[in-house]
Amino acid sequence: xxxxxxxxxxxxxxxxxxxxxxxxxxxxxxxxxxxxxxxxxxxxxxxxxxxxxxxxxxxxxxxxxxxxxxxxxxxxxxxxxxxxxxxxxxxxxxxxxxxxxxxxxxxxxxxxxxxxxxxxxxxxxxxxxxxxxxxxxxxxxxxxxxxxxxxxxxxxxxxxxxxxxxxxxxxxxxxxxxxxxxxxxxxxxxxxxxxxxxxxxxxxxxxxxxxxxxxxxxxxxxxxxxxxxxxxxxxxxxxxxxxxxxxxxxxxxxxxxxxxxxxxxxxxxxxxxxxxxxxxxxxxxxxxxxxxxxxxxxxxxxxxxxxxxxxxxxxxxxxxxxxxxxxxxxxxxxxxxxxxxxxxxxxxxxxxxxxxxxxxxxxxxxxxxxxxxxx
Numbered sequence: 021x022x023x024x025x026x027x028x029x030x031x032x033x034x035x036x037x038x039x040x041x042x043x044x045x046x047x048x049x050x051x052x053x054x055x056x057x058x059x060x061x062x063x064x065x066x067x068x069x070x071x072x073x074x075x076x077x078x079x080x081x082x083x084x085x086x087x088x089x090x091x092x093x094x095x096x097x098x099x100x101x102x103x104x105x106x107x108x109x110x111x112x113x114x115x116x117x118x119x120x121x122x123x124x125x126x127x128x129x130x131x132x133x134x135x136x137x138x139x140x141x142x143x144x145x146x147x148x149x150x151x152x153x154x155x156x157x158x159x160x161x162x163x164x165x166x167x168x169x170x171x172x173x174x175x176x177x178x179x180x181x182x183x184x185x186x187x188x189x190x191x192x193x194x195x196x197x198x199x200x201x202x203x204x205x206x207x208x209x210x211x212x213x214x215x216x217x218x219x220x221x222x223x224x225x226x227x228x229x230x231x232x233x234x235x236x237x238x239x240x241x242x243x244x245x246x247x248x249x250x251x252x253x254x255x256x257x258x259x260x261x262x263x264x265x266x267x268x269x270x271x272x273x274x275x276x277x278x279x280x281x282x283x284x285x286x287x288x289x290x291x292x293x294x295x296x297x298x299x300x301x302x303x304x305x306x307x308x309x310x311x312x313x314x315x316x317x318x319x320x321x322x323x324x325x326x327x328x329x330x331x332x333x334x335x336x337x338x339x340x341x342x343x344x345x346x347x348x349x350x351x352x353x354x355x356x357x358x359x360x361x362x363x364x365x366x367x368x369x370x371x372x373x374x375x376x377x378x379x380x381x382x383x384x385x386x387x388x389x390x391x392x393x394x395x
Contacts, residue, residue, distance in 0.1 A: 056276040060227040060253045061148070061185050061391040062333050063381055068325055069334035069391075070380045071150055073100030075131040078339040078360070081143035085132075089339045090143055092362040093372065095383035098148030098187070100282075100336050101135045105155040105162055105170045112346045118170045122151075122177055129347035139181070146383045148391065150187040150229075150282070150336060155210060156200050159191070162210035171214055175221035185225055185391045187334070189256055189282055190214055192231040194245055204245055211247045231256030231282045235265040242271045249275060254334070256280040260353060261287040261299050263320055269328050278333040281324070285338040285359045286317040292352075301356035305363040314367060322374055337361075 055065075063069060072079055072089045079099050080088020089096070107118040112129025120126040121133030135151070138144045153174075161167050178186055190211050194202050215228055232242060234257040246252070255277045257268035272279045292298035302317075304310045325332050341358050348354040361368055374380075381387070389395075 058394040059278050061187070062254070062278045062394055063390070064394065066329045067379050067381055068332060069098060069148070070096040070375055070382055071098040071100055071148075071334060071336035072096045072339055073150070073336055074102060074152075074338050074340060075133050075345075076125075076137070077131050077341065079138070082137065082141055087362075089337075089361065092368070094375075095143070095147060097334075097381045097383055097387060098150055098185075099138065099144070100150040100152065100338075101133055101138070102130075102152040102154070103133075103135070104153065105167050105174075106158040107167075107170070109157060118167070119173060119177070122174075130345050139184075146385055146387050148185040148187065148387070149181070150189065150280075152189045152192045152231075152282070153214075154192060154200070156202065159202055159206040159210045163206050163213055165213070168217065171217045172221065174214075175218050175223055178218065178223045178226050179221065181225060183225060183388050183392070185227070185388060187227050187229050187254065187280060188218075189229040189231045189280075192229075192256065192282065193233045193258060194231070195237045195241065196233045197236070208245065208247050212251055215247075215251050227253040229254045229256040229280050229282060231258070231280070232268055234258045234260070234268060235262035238267055239271055242267065246275075249277075252277060254278050254280045255331075256282040258282065259284040259321060259324065259335075261289040261293055261297075261317075263317075263324065266324075269324075269331055272331045277331075279328070279331045280334040280336070281321075281332060282334075282336050283338060284321060284336060285340060285342070285354075285357065286313040286321075287353055287357060288312065288316045297352040299353050299356065303356070303358045303363075304360060304367055305358065307364070307366070310364040310367050314370065318367070318370070 076085040078088050079090055080086055081090030101121060103119050103122050104116055105118050106116050109116045114128045122135045125132050125134040155162050191202060191207050193200055194207055228251060230247060230252045255268055255272040257266055257279060259281045269279060286302055287299040288302060290298040290300050302309050302313050339360055341360055342348045342354040343356055343358060361371055
C-alpha cells in the first residue's frame with residue numbers, strides 16, 4: 021500500500037512538473053507564428069480608421085452644406101464620396117457622363133456630390149478620401165478598353181492629390197444582385213484593368229478595396245469573385261441590417277488582408293428583411309427609435325469592430341438623411357431611415373464617447389505620414 025501511494029505521488033509530481041513546459045511550448049508556438057504584413061495605409065492591430073460619408077449634405081463642413089457630420093463632431097480620418105464609369109446611363113433624371121461628382125456638383129438621385137469642392141476646403145485637410153467607383157452595365161466596356169479615357173482621367177485626378185491617401189472601392193458591392201447585376205468574369209477583368217492602368221500611370225497614393233455586400237456571399241462565392249492578392253489591398257464589406265450573415269471577416273483572414281467596413285448605417289430588419297430587404301422605420305430624431313437602433317444596430321456594429329481587431333481596420337458611417345433622397349424613397353432597406361447622428365443627443369453622446377477611444381484614428385496633422393508608415 022505504501023509503495024502504491026509513493027508511485028501515485030511520483031506520477032502526480034511528474035505531471036505537475038511537465039505542465040509548465042507544455043504551456044511554454046504552446047506560448048512558444050504562438051510567438052513563432054508570424055504576423056501578416058500590414059497592407060497599404062493599414063494601421064496596427066487594435067486601431068481603426070474612422071470615415072464618414074456619403075454626400076455633401078451628410079458630411080457637411082462647407083458654406084452651403086453646414087449641418088453635416090463635420091459640423092457636429094470631431095473630424096474623422098477620412099470621408100467617402102462616389103463616382104462612376106457608366107456614361108449615358110440614366111439615374112433618377114440625370115444622364116451620367118462618367119466620373120460624375122469628382123470635378124463638379126452632380127446629383128444622380130442621392131443628393132449633391134462634389135469631391136473637388138471638398139478637397140479645396142480647409143475643413144477637409146489632413147483627411148483621407150475613400151471613393152466608391154461603380155460601372156454597372158459597363159463592365160465589358162471597362163474591361164475591353166472602351167472606357168480607357170475615363171480611367172486615365174481618374175489617374176490624373178488621383179495624381180493631383182499628392183500624398184493624400186485614397187481608398188478606391190472598385191465595383192463596390194460587386195455581388196449586389198439585382199441592384200448591381202455585374203457579370204462576374206467581366207467585372208474581374210475590368211477591376212484588374214483599372215488597377216493595372218492606374219499603377220502604370222504612377223499612382224501610388226491609392227489602396228485598392230474589393231467590397232462585398234456582406235450578406236449575399238459565402239466563402240465559395242467570395243473566392244469566385246476574388247481578383248487575386250496582387251490586386252486587392254483591402255477587403256471591404258457593407259454592414260446593414262443583415263450583419264449576422266457577413267463572412268468577409270473570415271475570408272479576409274484567409275487572404276491575410278485587412279477589412280474596411282465600407283458602408284454602414286443603422287438599419288433593423290423587419291419581418292420581411294430576409295426575403296425582401298425590408299427594414300423598420302428608423303428616425304434618429306425619434307428617441308424610441310433611436311434607442312432601438314442603438315441596441316439592435318450600433319452595439320452590434322461596435323462589437324464587430326471590437327471582436328475582429330486583427331482585420332477590421334477602417335469603418336465608414338453613412339450619416340445620411342436617406343428617406344429625403346429620390347434614390348432611396350422606395351428602397352426597401354433605406355426608405356424609412358434618417359441616420360444623421362446629431363439628431364439624437366443620446367446617440368451623439370455615446371458615439372462621441374466610443375469614437376474618442378484611442379483606437380479610433382481621426383484627422384491629425386501627421387495622419388498621412390502615419391498611414392504611409394503603417395503607424
